[in-house]
Every structure is written in C-alpha cells, then in structure tokens.
Amino acid sequence: MNLEKFKGIIPAFYACYDDAGEVSEIRTKDLCNYLYEKGVKGLYVGGSSGECIYQNLEERKATLKYVAEAVKGKLTLIAHVGAPSTRESVALAKYAEELGYDALSAIPPIYFKLPDSSVIKYWTEIMESTKLPFIIYNIPQTTGYNLSLPAFKKLIENKKVIGVKNSSMPVMDIERFKAAAGEDFIVFNGPDEQYVSGRVIGADSGIGGTYAAMPELLLKAEEFVSSGNFEQAKNIQRDINDIIIALCSLNGHMYSTIKELLKLRGVNVGSVRGPLEPVTGEDLNKVEEIKNMIDQAILKYGR
Numbered sequence: 009m010n011l012e013k014f015k016g017i018i019p020a021f022y023a024c025y026d027d028a029g030e031v032s033e034i035r036t037k038d039l040c041n042y043l044y045e046k047g048v049k050g051l052y053v054g055g056s057s058g059e060c061i062y063q064n065l066e067e068r069k070a071t072l073k074y075v076a077e078a079v080k081g082k083l084t085l086i087a088h089v090g091a092p093s094t095r096e097s098v099a100l101a102k103y104a105e106e107l108g109y110d111a112l113s114a115i116p117p118i119y120f121k122l123p124d125s126s127v128i129k130y131w132t133e134i135m136e137s138t139k140l141p142f143i144i145y146n147i148p149q150t151t152g153y154n155l156s157l158p159a160f161k162k163l164i165e166n167k168k169v170i171g172v173k174n175s176s177m178p179v180m181d182i183e184r185f186k187a188a189a190g191e192d193f194i195v196f197n198g199p200d201e202q203y204v205s206g207r208v209i210g211a212d213s214g215i216g217g218t219y220a221a222m223p224e225l226l227l228k229a230e231e232f233v234s235s236g237n238f239e240q241a242k243n244i245q246r247d248i249n250d251i252i253i254a255l256c257s258l259n260g261h262m263y264s265t266i267k268e269l270l271k272l273r274g275v276n277v278g279s280v281r282g283p284l285e286p287v288t289g290e291d292l293n294k295v296e297e298i299k300n301m302i303d304q305a306i307l308k309y310g311r
C-alpha cells in the first residue's frame with residue numbers, strides 16, 4: 009500500500025459545537041476548510057481532541073459525515089472509532105468506510121483494565137469489520153493501557169495494521185515500534201512537545217492535538233526536519249513548547265483555551281463539553297497573549 013498520503017502534519021480534529029453545545033455542521037466544515045487552507049496533510053477525526061468519549065454514536069457519526077462532505081478527496085481522513093463497546097466501534101468503522109475514509113484508528117478499550125488478549129481481540133474485530141487499513145492508537149496516559157512490544161508484534165502480523173499513533177511520552181517507544189515494523193509502516197508521533205525528536209528517532213509523520221491551534225508552526229517544523237535543518241527544528245520546537253505550556257496554563261481545559269484561540273484566529277468552533285471546563289474570567293484575556301506568541305513565532309520562522 010502507498011503510505012505517502014499518511015505522511016505529513018495531521019491535526020487531531022476538535023469537536024465543533026454551536027452555542028448551545030450541540031455538534032455543529034457549519035462549524036465543523038469551517039474548521040475543515042480552515043485547516044485545508046493552512047496546508048495540512050489530513051485530519052484525525054473523533055479522537056481525544058474530538059472529545060469522543062463525551063459524544064454519543066449519532067453525534068460521532070454526524071462529525072464523520074460533515075468532515076467527509078467538506079474535505080474528502082482533498083485531505084487524508086482517518087476516523088477514530090474507539091468507543092466503550094466493540095459494537096459501537098464497529099458501527100462507527102462501517103460508517104467511516106461508507107463515507108470514504110482512508111483509514112480507521114482506535115484507542116484500546118477504556119474503563120475496565122483488560123488483558124492484552126482482550127485488547128487485541130477488540131482491535132481485530134474493528135479491523136475485520138471493514139476493508140479499511142487500521143492505525144493502532146497507543147495513549148497510556150489517558151487509557152491506562154501501555155502497548156507492549158510483544159503485543160505490538162502480534163498485532164502487526166495482521167496486514168491491515170499499517171501504523172501506530174504513539175502518544176506515550178518516551179520517544180524510545182517510537183524508535184522500538186519503527187524498528188519492529190520496518191519501512192512499510194507508519195509511526196505517527198503523538199506528543200506535540202517532542203515532534204522534532206519523534207521524527208528524528210523514527211516517526212514518519214505526526215498526529216497532534218495542538219496542531220490545529222498553530223498549523224503554520226508544525227508545518228514549518230516538519231519542513232526543517234525533512235530538509236535536515238536541525239538547528240532551526242530545535243528552535244521552533246522550543247517555541248512550540250512555550251506555546252503548549254501557555255495553552256495548558258489557564259483555568260479551563262487546554263481544548264477550551266485552543267477553541268478561544270481559534271476564535272481569535274478567525275474560526276469559531278464553540279467551546280468544550282463538560283466535564284471539560286471552559287476558560288473563564290480574567291484568563292480569557294490571556295488567550296490574546298497566546299495568540300501573539302503564535303503570531304510572533306510565525307513571523308520569526310516565516311510561513
């Protein structure tokens with residue numbers, strides 16, 4: 009399979025709500041068009057940034073549909089279909105296939121601590137439900153499940169597995185997954201704070217939750233890495249990290265800060281859904297300062 013379409017900057021897509029907190033078609037499409045115009049490679053739809061665990065099946069299907077209607081054929085589309093039950097995940101997977109998505113992906117099962125055998129069975133049942141390729145999603149800090157190398161090796165025996173989105177913090181995990189799976193396989197860097205190091209140690213591409221807040225900077229970081237300009241890659245990563253720390257420093261959840269920031273950048277996707285908390289009071293004024301940090305960095309590196 010030609011994996012080129014998965015290589016590049018792939019923002020994790022945010023849940024887009026109207027002012028009443030319902031999934032919004034128009035705002036979903038606005039964010040798609042905004043990111044397309046910025047030049048990203050694809051979208052990872054309905055993952056952590058998509059607030060998937062706070063949405064019901066119909067809402068998740070609606071988002072998959074609105075995104076496909078807006079940018080199918082223009083961007084690589086990966087549907088995150090991880091859900092509390094296998095049944096729901098399979099329903100989402102089949103729907104994503106109908107809509108023409110390029111690949112599926114899923115977190116491991118949540119809430120119950122299940123053995124490797126159950127996790128592998130869950131992922132395999134999703135894979136077997138469609139003809140689409142599958143990208144494993146390893147994110148131990150939120151799911152409590154840390155994908156081991158033996159479990160990974162077992163999973164990649166299935167040729168439908170074309171990649172892993174690795175959000176665990178040790179960059180060495182990326183190196184080990186890449187070493188085990190080889191060239192004909194995509195390892196996605198998950199932690200945006202180490203995009204550059206993830207790429208240098210073996211990641212082929214990146215999917216991230218802060219990319220949509222500052223796509224220009226991630227695209228530039230990728231340009232520096234792929235052209236071998238490691239001094240500038242290191243510098244831009246430092247600026248990206250200052251921005252991520254600022255995004256996490258306000259009184260609401262990071263996604264809420266990012267959504268306020270996006271309003272200032274010209275695209276309104278509403279706010280977050282509880283139990284995530286919105287940014288309030290004085291802290292709302294600080295979002296402007298974060299926008300200025302991004303603007304300054306864009307000017308500094310040129311894009």
Ligand SMILES: CC(=O)N[C@@H]([C@@H](O)[C@H](O)[C@H](O)CO)[C@@H](O)CC(=O)C(=O)O
Binds near residue numbers: 020147199
């Ligand atoms: C734990 C977590 O949310 N990790 C994010 C990161 O991109 C994260 O937002 C970023 O590194 C800032 O900490 C991604 O790996 C996952 C993600 O964005 C998604 O699935 O939507």
